[in-house]
Amino acid sequence: MKEQVDQIIEKYRGDSTAIVAILHELNTTFRYLPREALERVSAQLAIPLSHLYSAATFYRSFDLEPCGEHEIQVCLGTACHVRGSELILEALSRRLAIKPGETTADGKFTLKRVNCLGACALGPLISIDRDHHGHLTIHQAERLLEAYKDEDD
Ligand code: FES
Known part of the structure:
Protein backbone atom coordinates (compact mmCIF):
# COMPACT_ATOMS: atom_id res chain seq x y z
CA MET A 1 0.00 0.00 0.00
CA TYR A 59 -17.42 15.21 -0.19
CA ARG A 60 -19.92 12.37 -0.24
CA SER A 61 -18.10 10.54 -3.00
CA PHE A 62 -15.37 9.37 -0.63
CA ASP A 63 -15.62 6.17 1.39
CA LEU A 64 -14.15 5.72 4.82
CA GLU A 65 -15.16 2.05 4.95
CA PRO A 66 -14.18 -0.63 2.42
CA CYS A 67 -16.63 -0.90 -0.47
CA GLY A 68 -17.96 -4.07 -2.02
CA GLU A 69 -16.71 -5.50 -5.29
CA HIS A 70 -19.59 -3.77 -7.07
CA GLU A 71 -20.73 -0.29 -6.17
CA ILE A 72 -24.35 0.49 -6.93
CA GLN A 73 -25.32 4.16 -6.85
CA VAL A 74 -28.98 5.04 -7.01
CA CYS A 75 -29.67 8.65 -7.89
CA LEU A 76 -32.22 10.38 -5.70
CA GLY A 77 -31.78 13.80 -7.26
CA THR A 78 -34.99 15.61 -8.14
CA ALA A 79 -35.19 14.49 -11.78
CA CYS A 80 -34.69 10.84 -10.83
CA HIS A 81 -36.77 11.02 -7.66
CA VAL A 82 -39.89 12.23 -9.48
CA ARG A 83 -39.52 9.28 -11.85
CA GLY A 84 -39.48 6.74 -9.04
CA SER A 85 -35.85 6.18 -8.12
CA GLU A 86 -36.74 5.86 -4.42
CA LEU A 87 -38.74 2.72 -5.26
CA ILE A 88 -35.77 1.32 -7.16
CA LEU A 89 -33.54 1.98 -4.17
CA GLU A 90 -36.02 0.20 -1.89
CA ALA A 91 -36.23 -2.77 -4.24
CA LEU A 92 -32.45 -3.15 -4.49
CA SER A 93 -32.12 -2.68 -0.76
CA ARG A 94 -34.64 -5.47 -0.20
CA ARG A 95 -32.94 -7.79 -2.70
CA LEU A 96 -29.51 -7.25 -1.19
CA ALA A 97 -30.81 -7.21 2.40
CA ILE A 98 -28.81 -4.10 3.20
CA LYS A 99 -29.60 -0.44 3.75
CA PRO A 100 -28.17 2.35 1.61
CA GLY A 101 -24.60 2.98 2.70
CA GLU A 102 -24.01 -0.66 3.60
CA THR A 103 -22.09 -3.52 2.01
CA THR A 104 -23.36 -7.09 1.75
CA ALA A 105 -21.83 -9.58 4.17
CA ASP A 106 -20.07 -11.39 1.32
CA GLY A 107 -18.41 -8.13 0.25
CA LYS A 108 -19.94 -8.25 -3.24
CA PHE A 109 -22.19 -5.17 -3.30
CA THR A 110 -22.26 -1.72 -1.75
CA LEU A 111 -25.49 0.22 -2.15
CA LYS A 112 -25.39 4.01 -2.11
CA ARG A 113 -27.79 6.88 -2.59
CA VAL A 114 -26.41 9.86 -4.46
CA ASN A 115 -27.82 13.28 -5.28
CA CYS A 116 -27.10 13.45 -9.01
CA LEU A 117 -25.18 11.30 -11.44
CA GLY A 118 -25.03 14.08 -13.98
CA ALA A 119 -27.36 12.59 -16.59
CA CYS A 120 -30.75 13.76 -15.34
CA ALA A 121 -32.54 13.17 -18.65
CA LEU A 122 -31.93 9.44 -18.19
CA GLY A 123 -33.78 9.20 -14.88
CA PRO A 124 -34.49 7.14 -13.03
CA LEU A 125 -30.80 6.39 -13.18
CA ILE A 126 -28.46 4.09 -11.34
CA SER A 127 -24.81 3.33 -11.86
CA ILE A 128 -23.08 0.05 -11.21
CA ASP A 129 -19.30 0.24 -11.14
CA ARG A 130 -19.65 3.63 -12.84
CA ASP A 131 -21.69 2.25 -15.79
CA HIS A 132 -24.91 4.22 -16.07
CA HIS A 133 -28.26 2.48 -16.54
CA GLY A 134 -31.08 4.87 -17.26
CA HIS A 135 -34.87 4.91 -17.74
CA LEU A 136 -35.04 1.94 -15.40
CA THR A 137 -38.10 0.21 -14.06
CA ILE A 138 -37.93 -1.64 -10.74
CA HIS A 139 -38.06 -4.93 -12.61
CA GLN A 140 -35.18 -3.95 -14.91
CA ALA A 141 -33.08 -2.83 -11.93
CA GLU A 142 -33.68 -6.16 -10.21
CA ARG A 143 -32.74 -8.07 -13.36
CA LEU A 144 -29.61 -5.99 -13.71
CA LEU A 145 -28.63 -6.88 -10.17
CA GLU A 146 -29.21 -10.56 -10.88
CA ALA A 147 -26.98 -10.29 -13.97
CA TYR A 148 -24.13 -8.94 -11.83
CA LYS A 149 -24.69 -11.70 -9.29
CA ASP A 150 -24.67 -14.37 -12.02
CA GLU A 151 -21.54 -12.88 -13.57
CA ASP A 152 -19.67 -13.49 -10.32
CA ASP A 153 -20.83 -17.09 -9.87
S1 FES B 1 -31.04 13.86 -10.77
FE1 FES B 1 -30.48 11.85 -11.28
S2 FES B 1 -28.87 12.10 -12.65
FE2 FES B 1 -29.36 14.11 -12.07
Missing part, protein backbone atom coordinates in the same frame (compact mmCIF):
# COMPACT_ATOMS: atom_id res chain seq x y z
CA LYS A 2 2.84 2.38 0.92
CA GLU A 3 4.26 2.44 -2.62
CA GLN A 4 0.91 3.10 -4.24
CA VAL A 5 0.22 5.95 -1.81
CA ASP A 6 3.67 7.44 -2.41
CA GLN A 7 3.19 7.37 -6.19
CA ILE A 8 -0.05 9.29 -5.82
CA ILE A 9 1.55 11.79 -3.45
CA GLU A 10 4.46 12.34 -5.84
CA LYS A 11 2.09 13.22 -8.68
CA TYR A 12 0.77 16.15 -6.69
CA ARG A 13 3.79 17.20 -4.66
CA GLY A 14 4.13 20.97 -4.59
CA ASP A 15 0.46 21.52 -5.38
CA SER A 16 -1.12 22.64 -2.14
CA THR A 17 -4.59 22.64 -3.70
CA ALA A 18 -4.51 18.99 -4.63
CA ILE A 19 -5.99 17.41 -1.49
CA VAL A 20 -9.25 16.47 -3.19
CA ALA A 21 -7.45 15.05 -6.23
CA ILE A 22 -5.22 12.95 -3.95
CA LEU A 23 -8.20 11.68 -1.97
CA HIS A 24 -9.99 10.87 -5.21
CA GLU A 25 -7.06 8.81 -6.49
CA LEU A 26 -6.68 7.01 -3.19
CA ASN A 27 -10.41 6.25 -3.11
CA THR A 28 -10.29 4.90 -6.67
CA THR A 29 -7.18 2.83 -6.01
CA PHE A 30 -8.30 1.23 -2.74
CA ARG A 31 -12.07 1.61 -3.22
CA TYR A 32 -12.07 3.55 0.05
CA LEU A 33 -9.74 5.75 2.09
CA PRO A 34 -7.73 3.52 4.40
CA ARG A 35 -6.58 5.27 7.57
CA GLU A 36 -3.02 4.12 6.91
CA ALA A 37 -3.06 5.88 3.52
CA LEU A 38 -4.40 9.10 5.02
CA GLU A 39 -1.74 9.00 7.74
CA ARG A 40 0.95 8.67 5.10
CA VAL A 41 -0.40 11.62 3.08
CA SER A 42 -0.60 13.63 6.29
CA ALA A 43 3.01 12.86 7.21
CA GLN A 44 4.45 13.30 3.71
CA LEU A 45 2.68 16.55 2.87
CA ALA A 46 2.53 17.98 6.39
CA ILE A 47 -1.24 18.26 6.23
CA PRO A 48 -3.02 17.64 9.54
CA LEU A 49 -4.89 14.32 9.49
CA SER A 50 -7.98 16.16 10.71
CA HIS A 51 -7.97 18.28 7.51
CA LEU A 52 -7.90 15.16 5.39
CA TYR A 53 -10.79 13.65 7.32
CA SER A 54 -12.78 16.90 7.05
CA ALA A 55 -12.33 16.89 3.27
CA ALA A 56 -13.13 13.18 3.09
CA THR A 57 -16.38 13.60 4.99
CA PHE A 58 -17.39 16.84 3.25
Whole structure:
Protein backbone atom coordinates (compact mmCIF):
# COMPACT_ATOMS: atom_id res chain seq x y z
CA MET A 1 0.00 0.00 0.00
CA LYS A 2 2.84 2.38 0.92
CA GLU A 3 4.26 2.44 -2.62
CA GLN A 4 0.91 3.10 -4.24
CA VAL A 5 0.22 5.95 -1.81
CA ASP A 6 3.67 7.44 -2.41
CA GLN A 7 3.19 7.37 -6.19
CA ILE A 8 -0.05 9.29 -5.82
CA ILE A 9 1.55 11.79 -3.45
CA GLU A 10 4.46 12.34 -5.84
CA LYS A 11 2.09 13.22 -8.68
CA TYR A 12 0.77 16.15 -6.69
CA ARG A 13 3.79 17.20 -4.66
CA GLY A 14 4.13 20.97 -4.59
CA ASP A 15 0.46 21.52 -5.38
CA SER A 16 -1.12 22.64 -2.14
CA THR A 17 -4.59 22.64 -3.70
CA ALA A 18 -4.51 18.99 -4.63
CA ILE A 19 -5.99 17.41 -1.49
CA VAL A 20 -9.25 16.47 -3.19
CA ALA A 21 -7.45 15.05 -6.23
CA ILE A 22 -5.22 12.95 -3.95
CA LEU A 23 -8.20 11.68 -1.97
CA HIS A 24 -9.99 10.87 -5.21
CA GLU A 25 -7.06 8.81 -6.49
CA LEU A 26 -6.68 7.01 -3.19
CA ASN A 27 -10.41 6.25 -3.11
CA THR A 28 -10.29 4.90 -6.67
CA THR A 29 -7.18 2.83 -6.01
CA PHE A 30 -8.30 1.23 -2.74
CA ARG A 31 -12.07 1.61 -3.22
CA TYR A 32 -12.07 3.55 0.05
CA LEU A 33 -9.74 5.75 2.09
CA PRO A 34 -7.73 3.52 4.40
CA ARG A 35 -6.58 5.27 7.57
CA GLU A 36 -3.02 4.12 6.91
CA ALA A 37 -3.06 5.88 3.52
CA LEU A 38 -4.40 9.10 5.02
CA GLU A 39 -1.74 9.00 7.74
CA ARG A 40 0.95 8.67 5.10
CA VAL A 41 -0.40 11.62 3.08
CA SER A 42 -0.60 13.63 6.29
CA ALA A 43 3.01 12.86 7.21
CA GLN A 44 4.45 13.30 3.71
CA LEU A 45 2.68 16.55 2.87
CA ALA A 46 2.53 17.98 6.39
CA ILE A 47 -1.24 18.26 6.23
CA PRO A 48 -3.02 17.64 9.54
CA LEU A 49 -4.89 14.32 9.49
CA SER A 50 -7.98 16.16 10.71
CA HIS A 51 -7.97 18.28 7.51
CA LEU A 52 -7.90 15.16 5.39
CA TYR A 53 -10.79 13.65 7.32
CA SER A 54 -12.78 16.90 7.05
CA ALA A 55 -12.33 16.89 3.27
CA ALA A 56 -13.13 13.18 3.09
CA THR A 57 -16.38 13.60 4.99
CA PHE A 58 -17.39 16.84 3.25
CA TYR A 59 -17.42 15.21 -0.19
CA ARG A 60 -19.92 12.37 -0.24
CA SER A 61 -18.10 10.54 -3.00
CA PHE A 62 -15.37 9.37 -0.63
CA ASP A 63 -15.62 6.17 1.39
CA LEU A 64 -14.15 5.72 4.82
CA GLU A 65 -15.16 2.05 4.95
CA PRO A 66 -14.18 -0.63 2.42
CA CYS A 67 -16.63 -0.90 -0.47
CA GLY A 68 -17.96 -4.07 -2.02
CA GLU A 69 -16.71 -5.50 -5.29
CA HIS A 70 -19.59 -3.77 -7.07
CA GLU A 71 -20.73 -0.29 -6.17
CA ILE A 72 -24.35 0.49 -6.93
CA GLN A 73 -25.32 4.16 -6.85
CA VAL A 74 -28.98 5.04 -7.01
CA CYS A 75 -29.67 8.65 -7.89
CA LEU A 76 -32.22 10.38 -5.70
CA GLY A 77 -31.78 13.80 -7.26
CA THR A 78 -34.99 15.61 -8.14
CA ALA A 79 -35.19 14.49 -11.78
CA CYS A 80 -34.69 10.84 -10.83
CA HIS A 81 -36.77 11.02 -7.66
CA VAL A 82 -39.89 12.23 -9.48
CA ARG A 83 -39.52 9.28 -11.85
CA GLY A 84 -39.48 6.74 -9.04
CA SER A 85 -35.85 6.18 -8.12
CA GLU A 86 -36.74 5.86 -4.42
CA LEU A 87 -38.74 2.72 -5.26
CA ILE A 88 -35.77 1.32 -7.16
CA LEU A 89 -33.54 1.98 -4.17
CA GLU A 90 -36.02 0.20 -1.89
CA ALA A 91 -36.23 -2.77 -4.24
CA LEU A 92 -32.45 -3.15 -4.49
CA SER A 93 -32.12 -2.68 -0.76
CA ARG A 94 -34.64 -5.47 -0.20
CA ARG A 95 -32.94 -7.79 -2.70
CA LEU A 96 -29.51 -7.25 -1.19
CA ALA A 97 -30.81 -7.21 2.40
CA ILE A 98 -28.81 -4.10 3.20
CA LYS A 99 -29.60 -0.44 3.75
CA PRO A 100 -28.17 2.35 1.61
CA GLY A 101 -24.60 2.98 2.70
CA GLU A 102 -24.01 -0.66 3.60
CA THR A 103 -22.09 -3.52 2.01
CA THR A 104 -23.36 -7.09 1.75
CA ALA A 105 -21.83 -9.58 4.17
CA ASP A 106 -20.07 -11.39 1.32
CA GLY A 107 -18.41 -8.13 0.25
CA LYS A 108 -19.94 -8.25 -3.24
CA PHE A 109 -22.19 -5.17 -3.30
CA THR A 110 -22.26 -1.72 -1.75
CA LEU A 111 -25.49 0.22 -2.15
CA LYS A 112 -25.39 4.01 -2.11
CA ARG A 113 -27.79 6.88 -2.59
CA VAL A 114 -26.41 9.86 -4.46
CA ASN A 115 -27.82 13.28 -5.28
CA CYS A 116 -27.10 13.45 -9.01
CA LEU A 117 -25.18 11.30 -11.44
CA GLY A 118 -25.03 14.08 -13.98
CA ALA A 119 -27.36 12.59 -16.59
CA CYS A 120 -30.75 13.76 -15.34
CA ALA A 121 -32.54 13.17 -18.65
CA LEU A 122 -31.93 9.44 -18.19
CA GLY A 123 -33.78 9.20 -14.88
CA PRO A 124 -34.49 7.14 -13.03
CA LEU A 125 -30.80 6.39 -13.18
CA ILE A 126 -28.46 4.09 -11.34
CA SER A 127 -24.81 3.33 -11.86
CA ILE A 128 -23.08 0.05 -11.21
CA ASP A 129 -19.30 0.24 -11.14
CA ARG A 130 -19.65 3.63 -12.84
CA ASP A 131 -21.69 2.25 -15.79
CA HIS A 132 -24.91 4.22 -16.07
CA HIS A 133 -28.26 2.48 -16.54
CA GLY A 134 -31.08 4.87 -17.26
CA HIS A 135 -34.87 4.91 -17.74
CA LEU A 136 -35.04 1.94 -15.40
CA THR A 137 -38.10 0.21 -14.06
CA ILE A 138 -37.93 -1.64 -10.74
CA HIS A 139 -38.06 -4.93 -12.61
CA GLN A 140 -35.18 -3.95 -14.91
CA ALA A 141 -33.08 -2.83 -11.93
CA GLU A 142 -33.68 -6.16 -10.21
CA ARG A 143 -32.74 -8.07 -13.36
CA LEU A 144 -29.61 -5.99 -13.71
CA LEU A 145 -28.63 -6.88 -10.17
CA GLU A 146 -29.21 -10.56 -10.88
CA ALA A 147 -26.98 -10.29 -13.97
CA TYR A 148 -24.13 -8.94 -11.83
CA LYS A 149 -24.69 -11.70 -9.29
CA ASP A 150 -24.67 -14.37 -12.02
CA GLU A 151 -21.54 -12.88 -13.57
CA ASP A 152 -19.67 -13.49 -10.32
CA ASP A 153 -20.83 -17.09 -9.87
S1 FES B 1 -31.04 13.86 -10.77
FE1 FES B 1 -30.48 11.85 -11.28
S2 FES B 1 -28.87 12.10 -12.65
FE2 FES B 1 -29.36 14.11 -12.07
